[in-house]
Amino acid sequence: MSKQLGMVIDASLCLDCKGCLSACKQANQVPEGKWRNWIKDGDLEPAAAARRRVVFQPGGCMHCDQPTCVSACPTGATYKDRRDGTVVINRDLCIGCGQCLPACPYGARYRHPHLRVADKCDFCVQRRADGLEPACVSTCPTKARVFGDLNDPHSPAGRLMKKHAADQTLTQVVNRRSPTDPNLYYLGDPGPKHWPAQAKMPEALEFFKNLVKPAVNLVVGVTGLGVVAMLAKQLLMPGDAPPEHPPQGGDHE
Amino acid sequence: MSSPMIQRHTNTGIFMHWFNAGCWLFLLATGLGLLQNPDLQPLGAWYPGLLRAVFGGGDGLLGAHIAVALLWLAVWAGYYLRFAGRYAVPFLVSIFTLDPRRDLQWIVKKNFQMTLGYKMMARLVRPLGWDGRLPEQEYYNAGQKLAAQVMVLGSLVLAVSGLILAASSWIIDTPNVPWVQWSITIHYLAAGLTFAIVLVHIYMAAIAKEERPALWSMFNGQVPAAYAEHHHKLWYDKLSK
Numbered sequence: 001m002s003k004q005l006g007m008v009i010d011a012s013l014c015l016d017c018k019g020c021l022s023a024c025k026q027a028n029q030v031p032e033g034k035w036r037n038w039i040k041d042g043d044l045e046p047a048a049a050a051r052r053r054v055v056f057q058p059g060g061c062m063h064c065d066q067p068t069c070v071s072a073c074p075t076g077a078t079y080k081d082r083r084d085g086t087v088v089i090n091r092d093l094c095i096g097c098g099q100c101l102p103a104c105p106y107g108a109r110y111r112h113p114h115l116r117v118a119d120k121c122d123f124c125v126q127r128r129a130d131g132l133e134p135a136c137v138s139t140c141p142t143k144a145r146v147f148g149d150l151n152d153p154h155s156p157a158g159r160l161m162k163k164h165a166a167d168q169t170l171t172q173v174v175n176r177r178s179p180t181d182p183n184l185y186y187l188g189d190p191g192p193k194h195w196p197a198q199a200k201m202p203e204a205l206e207f208f209k210n211l212v213k214p215a216v217n218l219v220v221g222v223t224g225l226g227v228v229a230m231l232a233k234q235l236l237m238p239g240d241a242p243p244e245h246p247p248q249g250g251d252h253e
Numbered sequence: 254m255s256s257p258m259i260q261r262h263t264n265t266g267i268f269m270h271w272f273n274a275g276c277w278l279f280l281l282a283t284g285l286g287l288l289q290n291p292d293l294q295p296l297g298a299w300y301p302g303l304l305r306a307v308f309g310g311g312d313g314l315l316g317a318h319i320a321v322a323l324l325w326l327a328v329w330a331g332y333y334l335r336f337a338g339r340y341a342v343p344f345l346v347s348i349f350t351l352d353p354r355r356d357l358q359w360i361v362k363k364n365f366q367m368t369l370g371y372k373m374m375a376r377l378v379r380p381l382g383w384d385g386r387l388p389e390q391e392y393y394n395a396g397q398k399l400a401a402q403v404m405v406l407g408s409l410v411l412a413v414s415g416l417i418l419a420a421s422s423w424i425i426d427t428p429n430v431p432w433v434q435w436s437i438t439i440h441y442l443a444a445g446l447t448f449a450i451v452l453v454h455i456y457m458a459a460i461a462k463e464e465r466p467a468l469w470s471m472f473n474g475q476v477p478a479a480y481a482e483h484h485h486k487l488w489y490d491k492l493s494k
Contacts, residue, residue: 074437076289076301076311092312096422097433111430116422204434209292212438216445217295223449227456230367234462237370 012188
């Protein structure tokens, strides 16, 4: 099975200390007012009142297997990296159109106010290159966030995946109307499960896909066929001269 | 044919034509390659893949597209500033002035003539009192005028939407950017529709036999007087006065 980086998060261990948020901000120089990760509060759902206890749900970009953000990107600047399964943003190819933002059910993306391109969690690609874990994972005092190759039973996250595959205690947080097959799994009660929004494809992109593309195909196709037909006629009927060019020596017939 | 030659294009005009053609085709090829999203890409995944291989990745492709687009815009801007009164404005006036009777008739008759064949057309229209000839035309015939209108307007839309797209990651700070998103769609639409006309233009100018003198004139600037008289009678008469 191919490599798929992801996290297994034991929600029951989270204290809501917000260490992961600040470590991420610092490690990735996330601009003021923007966040690459979050801790959702259990009080978000009415059911929480009945539970009478507080639960927390740490999260971030889920590096989904069916990423709707990738489907919303025109240039391929956002793509699923087959080498490690992460969803990557190539900042040099991103034109900052922002179409991927509402396409993410988790709101994991923002438009970077200084770089003017899309930004989100990349599992701390720079730290990983240096052999370190993502900042949020390293800093978590209770080790609620566990990172690794979900398909490798020897990685910390893969070990938990394997261990809990049998007892079926792993859960995903998914919007049923836009399932993206996320790669963040939860152990324990993660609290709110219905907060992800339905992925919204931008109107301009839908209009492009459903109307502009077929219309241009039709116009260029018909014109191209016309030109080919004219060329065929020119080759097959060489004697058919326009009346403006009467044959030499003869007058208009 | 030993017809005397008359001047049709200036060196500036010839340069602008080929400069524009080169930039336009480069921008068309690279712009199409930038669309990697399979929902939007009309040619299939191989095309953006091929271009990314040639340009060393999508960022190289985007960089080349923007660089050539800015060069194209800068040269056009310079042309309009330097030659506004001499060439540019007269050109625009000439292509946007359509004589409803003469030009529309030309379009209709020319289309029938080309699709049915000249002999067949002449045979069909003779009983209706038409000798198979086309209405006399000015410096540009009606087909050239319509094609030029589409190319000028299409390029204008491409330039504006393209500038918005380039500016998006340079100067636009706001997080919600619907005008950038719509610029992508409009940019593609303008390029597609203009390309359809470019196809016709390439056929008429470079492939159709009877327009061969027009093709050579885009290199040496001259057309045979007989060609000018047959194809652009009103222009020829004006020159002869």
